[in-house]
Amino acid sequence: MRIIVIGFLIVFNLILESTLFQYVRLFGVKPDFTIVLIVAYAILRGKNYSTFIGFFSGLLIDLMYGNVIGINALSYMLMGFLIGQFHESVFKDSYFPAILFNITAVLVYQHIFLLISYFTKVDIVYTDALLRVIIPQCFYNALVGGVLYRYFLRLDNKSFMDRRFY
16 A cells, blocks of 8 residues: 555655645745655655655656656656665654755755766756755755655554555
């Protein structure tokens, strides 16, 4: 049942990212709820779940909006894998790891994305991206991720999540 719920969260996140979340911008930057979802499951379930969520979320985003297929999929997948490595050593009932890992995840994702974009000949000025996008998004995601993490924790602890269909 957990995979079905995660699949629903990925699709629901994609729908909300493309519609409603476009209007929650502060200083021209919106929080990346895909990163919030990946970080929550990296903390709760580890690298396998976060890598899976990162790849399929990124692939859907690439298919809907991307000029180059795979940039977001690879960036989210690598970020989910790296953050998921710390699953065993994190206290899951605290807000602090979610806040810290959301900041780290935005930094990792954006730098992987910029590096891949650089090699695909997309012209991006690093200092401009750092000051206008990356740093504000770190703080915005930390705030949103810290709040939403509690809901993901509650959802993951529900008894129906452990049911199997076979």
